[in-house]
Amino acid sequence: MTELTQLGVADIREGVAAGTFTALEVAEAFNGAVAAAQDALNAFIVTTPELALDAARKVDAARASGEQLGAMAGVPIGMKDLFATKGVQTTAASHILEGFVPEYESTVSQKLWDAGAGMLGKLNLDQFAMGSSNETSYFGNVISPWRREGDTAALAPGGSSGGSSAAIAARLCPAATGTDTGGSIRQPAAFTGISGIKPTYGRCSRWGIVAFASSLDQAGPMARSVRDCAVMLGAMAGFDPKDSTSLDMPVPDWEAGLSANLAGKKVGIPREYRMDGMDPDVAKSWDDGIAWLKDAGAQIVEISLPHTQYALPTYYIIAPAEASSNLARYDGVRYGLRDLPDGAGLQDMYAATRAAGFGPEVKRRILIGTYVLSAGFYDAYYTQAQKVRTLIARDFELAFHHCDVILAPTAPTAAFALGEKSDDPLAMYLNDVFSVPASLAGLPAMSVPAGLSSGGLPLGLQIIGKPFDEQGVLNAGLAIEQRSGFTAQPAKWW
Amino acid sequence: MSVDIATVARIAALARIKVTEPELEAMVPELNGILAWVEQLGEVDVAGVEPMTAVIPNTLRLRDDVVTDGGIRDAVLANAPAPEHGFFGVPKVIE
Numbered sequence: 001m002t003e004l005t006q007l008g009v010a011d012i013r014e015g016v017a018a019g020t021f022t023a024l025e026v027a028e029a030f031n032g033a034v035a036a037a038q039d040a041l042n043a044f045i046v047t048t049p050e051l052a053l054d055a056a057r058k059v060d061a062a063r064a065s066g067e068q069l070g071a072m073a074g075v076p077i078g079m080k081d082l083f084a085t086k087g088v089q090t091t092a093a094s095h096i097l098e099g100f101v102p103e104y105e106s107t108v109s110q111k112l113w114d115a116g117a118g119m120l121g122k123l124n125l126d127q128f129a130m131g132s133s134n135e136t137s138y139f140g141n142v143i144s145p146w147r148r149e150g151d152t153a154a155l156a157p158g159g160s161s162g163g164s165s166a167a168i169a170a171r172l173c174p175a176a177t178g179t180d181t182g183g184s185i186r187q188p189a190a191f192t193g194i195s196g197i198k199p200t201y202g203r204c205s206r207w208g209i210v211a212f213a214s215s216l217d218q219a220g221p222m223a224r225s226v227r228d229c230a231v232m233l234g235a236m237a238g239f240d241p242k243d244s245t246s247l248d249m250p251v252p253d254w255e256a257g258l259s260a261n262l263a264g265k266k267v268g269i270p271r272e273y274r275m276d277g278m279d280p281d282v283a284k285s286w287d288d289g290i291a292w293l294k295d296a297g298a299q300i301v302e303i304s305l306p307h308t309q310y311a312l313p314t315y316y317i318i319a320p321a322e323a324s325s326n327l328a329r330y331d332g333v334r335y336g337l338r339d340l341p342d343g344a345g346l347q348d349m350y351a352a353t354r355a356a357g358f359g360p361e362v363k364r365r366i367l368i369g370t371y372v373l374s375a376g377f378y379d380a381y382y383t384q385a386q387k388v389r390t391l392i393a394r395d396f397e398l399a400f401h402h403c404d405v406i407l408a409p410t411a412p413t414a415a416f417a418l419g420e421k422s423d424d425p426l427a428m429y430l431n432d433v434f435s436v437p438a439s440l441a442g443l444p445a446m447s448v449p450a451g452l453s454s455g456g457l458p459l460g461l462q463i464i465g466k467p468f469d470e471q472g473v474l475n476a477g478l479a480i481e482q483r484s485g486f487t488a489q490p491a492k493w494w
Numbered sequence: 495m496s497v498d499i500a501t502v503a504r505i506a507a508l509a510r511i512k513v514t515e516p517e518l519e520a521m522v523p524e525l526n527g528i529l530a531w532v533e534q535l536g537e538v539d540v541a542g543v544e545p546m547t548a549v550i551p552n553t554l555r556l557r558d559d560v561v562t563d564g565g566i567r568d569a570v571l572a573n574a575p576a577p578e579h580g581f582f583g584v585p586k587v588i589e
């Protein structure tokens with residue numbers, strides 16, 4: 001029999017339902033993999049093996065008594081440590097929330113438990129989801145299980161969902177939650193040879209997710225196949241009255257709707273994404289993707305997204321502005337860290353607490369956000385960025401008159417080494433060049449593995465869809481998955 | 495527009511983050527690099543363009559004006575660093 005930790009979401013669910021193995025056996029196998037990799041990869045901030053076992057026992061008991069099993073029944077997953085989990089420390093990888101144990105459960109995690117999933121632990125991430133390499137976590141870097149050929153240098157698993165991507169690629173969990181503000185599901189998925197989808201803004205409730213930039217934040221699944229993403233997204237999505245921007249519309253059965261036949265579909269190739277000096281491996285994988293989608297029956301059309309070059313600067317005004325407002329809540333009074341120097345007053349306590357509790361990248365973004373929102377600069381920066389955001393969204397709207405989905409690279413390069421970009425914030429920001437535009441427009445977008453670079457590292461392809469058309473995105477992803485033949489996995493060194 | 499040490503100190507004070515002099519000195523060129531880069535947005539013609547307020551069209555819902563939650567004082571205070579007598583504790587404030 002295949003090793004249980006090699007199985008994906010749908011395989012586990014079906015094996016448990018059929019009685020091929022028990023949910024408890026699955027949970028034990030993944031608990032073992034998690035424990036064995038923790039020192040080397042640092043993918044988890046806390047592990048919760050008992051919770052995984054408890055959930056598995058419940059599923060086995062439900063099966064024994066003939067009850068209907070949920071969509072994720074018997075599947076142990078990793079939970080990005082940005083989701084509030086009742087009774088389990090939730091930190092957003094920050095010092096300011098170290099020791100914070102929520103009294104409530106996020107909507108998305110509750111839905112996953114209700115569907116029969118169990119929790120292996122809370123996954124490491126960039127602090128407050130601010131980063132593209134998982135190097136801003138207070139709890140240390142996550143190390144990618146991937147290495148370049150003939151080289152043992154530690155590589156970035158991507159960010160901000162770097163614990164999620166590393167854990168899935170290393171077979172520590174079959175799937176995990178991610179959140180995506182400017183690419184934080186798609187870029188780490190691309191870096192580690194897995195799949196991940198950010199649905200339309202509003203599909204998944206933000207209630208109970210530590211806020212970064214509320215107009216951009218969306219939760220989504222990360223897994224090793226398109227089908228597994230479809231299953232898990234179905235369990236995560238749905239209207240929630242507790243989130244004012246939650247979409248009040250039915251959740252389609254994306255798994256049942258999967259079809260890799262793209263006859264009659266048009267795939268747009270944005271000319272502005274083909275940039276000067278593009279990495280030749282990335283350019284080749286994009287060409288491969290075009291050929292695969294053609295082979296699946298799609299027609300390829302060139303489209304234009306003229307404001308593409310302005311997406312990153314727009315994002316790096318809007319996201320810090322929203323972050324500076326959202327993170328004002330960390331005041332050392334209601335929850336989290338308090339630093340009260342001797343004889344300090346309330347204002348000094350706020351300033352000392354926030355100085356001690358936030359890491360350098362978080363402070364940098366709060367300061368940028370405070371500046372662009374401050375009197376005298378608000379219109380020049382923030383209002384201007386919101387207008388350009390309207391134009392970026394309009395670019396997509398017009399492009400979708402000519403195509404059904406858009407195909408582009410996920411990231412400009414394969415994974416880089418830890419430390420390679422961490423000294424230069426701007427160089428790190430530029431890594432989000434292909435993922436940020438869809439975030440600004442609130443569109444569903446996914447990354448699927450497309451092959452390996454010349455250095456032996458995974459490359460991802462991105463599919464961007466119309467609002468609410470996750471199905472179109474998943475189907476194009478499936479067509480690529482079936483043709484790329486991507487089965488590579490990192491050689492085990494940990 | 496670029497920032498100097500005094501401006502960064504003022505922003506940090508607005509953001510309620512204590513920064514040391516060496517931190518301020520390091521932040522000035524970093525923030526200026528980022529600000530110089532985002533300033534390219536100024537070249538975009540936005541005449542007649544409305545600033546975006548909602549990325550996916552959605553109307554805010556109304557609900558009945560009734561109490562739906564409450565009576566959970568201890569849960570609310572459970573993570574407070576210095577709760578006192580059923581309240582959040584803060585240093586003495588005298589204006």
